[in-house]
Amino acid sequence: MSLELHRDDTIIVDGEELYPIPGYPYNYANLEGKGRVYSTITQRYLSGKPNKRFGYCYVGLKNEKGEIESVGVHRAIWSAFTGYHHKSLSKSKLEIHHLDNDKTNNSPLNIAPVSKKINHSCPITNSKKGKGIRLKKEEAIFIRKMWNIFKEDGVKFSDFCNMFAYDFKCCYSTIENLLKYKSFKNI
Incomplete structure (x- = not known):
């Protein structure tokens, strides 16, 4: 399944349409595949390796003030897809849930904003999320x-x-x- 998005604010890099990430004027998102973030400063895709502790991928993005912020790739992809700054999620008390529970699959078709309660109650196979179990x-x-x-x-x-x-x-x-x-x- 592919996305059929056509907007006036996109750029084309190597034949791929990239979408701006609100709040980060030098960064664009490739919404195909598993979702990737591109930097116009370095002219390459940023390496978003999974965080050892929780498994989410993060990248350093330069904001409008020129400061580097660590942003989850899933939040950046959601932001580029919807056109809303990713910080609006926190203000709305929402989190991004990976539908297939693969935190490296940041395709817009695999992520959805949900409440914290719903996100933490979703059945997962990931060991990094607690279940409130006390060790003997x-x-x-x-x-x-x-x-x-x-x-x-x-x-x-x-x-x-x-x-x-x-x-x-x-x-x-x-x-x-x-x-x-x-x-x-x-x-």
Whole structure:
């Protein structure tokens, strides 16, 4: 499925129509595929790699004041698609939900503004979102022992937290706080 958008404020780069991102005069969005952000300053697509903790892709965009802001690609794509500044989402108490739960798929056909309650109640397979589960003492001891083994093997802290959050069906911060001794301080 492709989008049939035709506006007067677009630019063409390498045969692709790009849409302006409101509030960021040097940046445009490619609304085809998984959604990408283009910079007219560097004349290339920006690399929006997934954030280790939550899995969202972010890019640095230069605003109208010349300041660089970190903006989620999903918010930038929604903004270019609708013509509204992405900050209007926060003012409306809305968040962007990825319909297929793939936070790297920022196609306008895959994202939708929803309330925080709805966004956080959507069934997801992503381990980074918490389910309010508290670890048992035995589990905490086991996870700390495993971290000592994994870190010696060169596993990154964020990867370990993501993996064990998934395995124990809890949120990333539960594992992070455990390993930083912010929780279960007595064991």
